[in-house]
Amino acid sequence: MGKRKADKLENNELAPLPLMPERKKAQQAADSDACFVGKPIPAKEAKEKWPLRYPSKNKVDKKDLAPSNTEGLNEEDKLQARCHYSQAVVDGVIYNLYDDAYVKAEDGKPDYIAKIIELFESVDREPHFMAQWFFRAEDTAIKDHADLIDTKRVFMSDVKDDNPLNCIVSKVKILQLSPNVDSVAKEELVQASDLYYDMKYTVPYLTFSNIATEKSSTVSDATSTISSETGSNIPIGDDVANGVVDEIEKSNASLTSEWTLLDLYSGCGAMSTGLCLGAAISGVKLVTRWAVDYNTYACKSLKLNHPETEVRNEKAEDFLSLLKAWDKLCNEFVFSASDGCNTDAEDDENEKNDDSDKGSNIDSEEFEVQKLLAVCYGNPNGEKKEGLYFKVRWKGYGPSDDTWEPIDGLSNCKEKLQDFVMRGYKSKLLPRPGDVDFICGGPPCQGVSGFNRFRNKNAPLDDAKNRQLLVYMDIIDYLKPKYVLMENVVDILKFAGGFLGRYAIGRLVSMSYQARMGMMAAGSYGVPQFRMRVFLWGARHTEKLPQYPLPTHEVVARGGIPNEFEEIAVAYDNKQSYKLADALCLKDAISDLPPVTNLNEEDERKYGPAAHTEFQKYIRLKRNEMVNRVTISQSTSQPRMLYDHRPLKLNEDDFERVNRIPKKKGANYRDLPGIIVNSENKAEWDPSVERLLVASGKPLIPDYAIKFVKGKSTKPFGRLWWDEIVATVVTRAEPHNQAIIHPSQDRVLTIRENARLQGFPDCYQLCGPVKERYMQVGNAVAVPVALALGYTFGLACQGLSDDKPLTVLPFKFPSCLVESSSADSS
Numbered sequence: 001m002g003k004r005k006a007d008k009l010e011n012n013e014l015a016p017l018p019l020m021p022e023r024k025k026a027q028q029a030a031d032s033d034a035c036f037v038g039k040p041i042p043a044k045e046a047k048e049k050w051p052l053r054y055p056s057k058n059k060v061d062k063k064d065l066a067p068s069n070t071e072g073l074n075e076e077d078k079l080q081a082r083c084h085y086s087q088a089v090v091d092g093v094i095y096n097l098y099d100d101a102y103v104k105a106e107d108g109k110p111d112y113i114a115k116i117i118e119l120f121e122s123v124d125r126e127p128h129f130m131a132q133w134f135f136r137a138e139d140t141a142i143k144d145h146a147d148l149i150d151t152k153r154v155f156m157s158d159v160k161d162d163n164p165l166n167c168i169v170s171k172v173k174i175l176q177l178s179p180n181v182d183s184v185a186k187e188e189l190v191q192a193s194d195l196y197y198d199m200k201y202t203v204p205y206l207t208f209s210n211i212a213t214e215k216s217s218t219v220s221d222a223t224s225t226i227s228s229e230t231g232s233n234i235p236i237g238d239d240v241a242n243g244v245v246d247e248i249e250k251s252n253a254s255l256t257s258e259w260t261l262l263d264l265y266s267g268c269g270a271m272s273t274g275l276c277l278g279a280a281i282s283g284v285k286l287v288t289r290w291a292v293d294y295n296t297y298a299c300k301s302l303k304l305n306h307p308e309t310e311v312r313n314e315k316a317e318d319f320l321s322l323l324k325a326w327d328k329l330c331n332e333f334v335f336s337a338s339d340g341c342n343t344d345a346e347d348d349e350n351e352k353n354d355d356s357d358k359g360s361n362i363d364s365e366e367f368e369v370q371k372l373l374a375v376c377y378g379n380p381n382g383e384k385k386e387g388l389y390f391k392v393r394w395k396g397y398g399p400s401d402d403t404w405e406p407i408d409g410l411s412n413c414k415e416k417l418q419d420f421v422m423r424g425y426k427s428k429l430l431p432r433p434g435d436v437d438f439i440c441g442g443p444p445c446q447g448v449s450g451f452n453r454f455r456n457k458n459a460p461l462d463d464a465k466n467r468q469l470l471v472y473m474d475i476i477d478y479l480k481p482k483y484v485l486m487e488n489v490v491d492i493l494k495f496a497g498g499f500l501g502r503y504a505i506g507r508l509v510s511m512s513y514q515a516r517m518g519m520m521a522a523g524s525y526g527v528p529q530f531r532m533r534v535f536l537w538g539a540r541h542t543e544k545l546p547q548y549p550l551p552t553h554e555v556v557a558r559g560g561i562p563n564e565f566e567e568i569a570v571a572y573d574n575k576q577s578y579k580l581a582d583a584l585c586l587k588d589a590i591s592d593l594p595p596v597t598n599l600n601e602e603d604e605r606k607y608g609p610a611a612h613t614e615f616q617k618y619i620r621l622k623r624n625e626m627v628n629r630v631t632i633s634q635s636t637s638q639p640r641m642l643y644d645h646r647p648l649k650l651n652e653d654d655f656e657r658v659n660r661i662p663k664k665k666g667a668n669y670r671d672l673p674g675i676i677v678n679s680e681n682k683a684e685w686d687p688s689v690e691r692l693l694v695a696s697g698k699p700l701i702p703d704y705a706i707k708f709v710k711g712k713s714t715k716p717f718g719r720l721w722w723d724e725i726v727a728t729v730v731t732r733a734e735p736h737n738q739a740i741i742h743p744s745q746d747r748v749l750t751i752r753e754n755a756r757l758q759g760f761p762d763c764y765q766l767c768g769p770v771k772e773r774y775m776q777v778g779n780a781v782a783v784p785v786a787l788a789l790g791y792t793f794g795l796a797c798q799g800l801s802d803d804k805p806l807t808v809l810p811f812k813f814p815s816c817l818v819e820s821s822s823a824d825s826s
Helices: 025-029 043-049 141-146 185-193 221-226 238-250 270-282 298-306 316-335 351-353 414-427 463-479 491-510 563-568 586-590 615-621 652-660 705-713 752-755 770-779 782-798
Strands: 034-036 081-083 087-090 093-096 102-104 110-120 127-135 152-166 166-171 174-177 197-201 207-209 258-265 284-293 312-315 367-378 387-394 403-406 438-441 483-489 514-521 531-541 675-677 681-686 739-741
Touching: 034 127, 043 081, 043 563, 081 152, 093 110, 093 166, 110 152, 127 197, 166 284, 166 514, 258 270, 258 463, 270 284, 270 782, 284 298, 284 782, 298 312, 298 770, 316 367, 316 414, 316 463, 367 414, 483 491, 483 782, 491 514, 491 531, 491 563, 514 563, 531 782, 586 615, 586 705, 586 752, 681 705, 752 770
Parallel strands: 152 197, 174 197, 258 284, 258 438, 284 312, 438 483
Antiparallel strands: 034 087, 081 110, 087 093, 102 110, 102 166, 110 127, 127 152, 197 207, 207 514, 367 387, 387 403, 483 531, 514 531, 675 681
């Protein structure tokens, strides 16, 4: 995914931009009153301000002109001018330069909205104006979700073009509103205007952003040197990258401020892990303070690897209800309490007794609450009534007798409740509005899956399987973090014309977040996997909107990108010069792992062979070593054991089938006796060969294999090869409809091998049954992708990024993060 087309971007074909009235339409309205008034602007002043309008013997270099006077001009279509004016009359109404106006649209469509930025007479003596266009919400990527946006709100654009003067219809009063104006003042100002704008919309990466006033002086020389500029040569060789990383390392020693992260739909924590690593490389301390997921085993994995994180195993909608209830409790017991509470009381009271099991035979009618241990929202006792519950330790009883009690049943325990809330408030047990700096997450949208035959294309948000997208946005709306990063499958843009993706953008913008959307291929950032995912950035108006990191590795994306959104694929365009590292293949990632068999059930084992590649050396490091460029020989805390290097145990039939698959590139069920492939590359039964059976008496080649994708797929019982890039890491390890068999061993890839393909550090241990661990890895965001995004977040939150949507990483995963060494890393 090294480059992308630039033509569509230049021609504004990506988004539904306004198609301006053709000039001949204005000619048909020649009877209208449209002319300039007053004297022309002095020729010298006009030529200095609009040099491209006036023929000159000396060629004008665009780079020497002010951007405001060259943006939007097309070399082929720009009109030459005889003179410029500052005032015009259309249908008896006077228009001044920089007035806002409605401009005639095609029949049946609402008039366009523009700012008049030039008034000039062309060389053929026709009156024209140059328009800088405003977008209504429905003209942007939001489209059908325009109802989320205030009807008076429009968005400035960089799109400009020339139009006949008599296309102007009427004046319109448009207010530029500061995004930080308070709600009362905003309401008064908006009422006094026809329309208002507080952001601009640009087509590249469907970006809604602050309207820049002047370039920030905080951009560092190192960052600005390597930031992406269309059409420029970008030096991203190792020398430049190493120099920038050296500077970053110096700043790492003085990480002071801490940014808090909430990981929603966290899974086992891959996304937040990568974000925190990348932020640390940029010089920012990002800490995952809270994580929420409904999968019990994923939560256990996250807690095992991030003991500092408050991990909540609950539904996201229950978490939101809990946050609202918790805020009320804080207001009641912390901020409104007349007397203070000694939060250190009872902290060590009878700990030994607390942990002892006193038995569960309770024969008295009333029990005394010793202390409250936890809080949740829902129905932890399996009852129908949902609400706020507290986990209670009863006086005189042990942990086995702890129960969940509704808050209504604790009315006589105000002191215990106050003590719990006070402690929780001080320790930030739960975030309150303003406590969270950054929310990341991938809300599941199973309703868009192509495997779902009952998808609701007409009203996707009415589908309960897509409800989590609404919950995710509701949590953002409640907590109001500074930054947001949402991840999702590409189907969110394929299904129903991108309905859900457009909703996500619309919700963020409706909450006054800046936003931009991009698609990133995992293989482009240093793992041997093609996987494509959609990422949506959001940032408060007070913050810099993070950029997307350009690819570092040469991987050609494999289809799957909707045509309407293909230009948001994060890649270099064909006008840029760049140098990318070679793509990683399967051998680069897993060739050092010791051989195991289909019957292996060990969760821990020794490494065995030494690491052969930079990837393998880096992936073996401990987490705290991953943000520092260390030589392997300097590392003193190499993991002594290899975790999760075990495969899903195949049943006897499948194991026999796998053993029969040849050990060669491209081998699959088609290589077994009894299959022929016709001219249309469709597998068929060979009538001349008797159908072979496995030991159990079942067919060697199952019917489902040849019927999969009507016989055209080569995935069933497919064997991977060393020089290949995997399409995507899957959540299920059965070989029935996917290529997941090891190149040289008769088994499927192990949990750890899949984790390597996702960029998980080897020190990252997983919990749960084998199938659950495969699912955790398959559902994860590739760690190097999250790391790259974490780095650009770090730049943005320090004010070190510019307004361009893309930037160049000063490192390539993992070559600039670990020094080469011949030392044995085992």
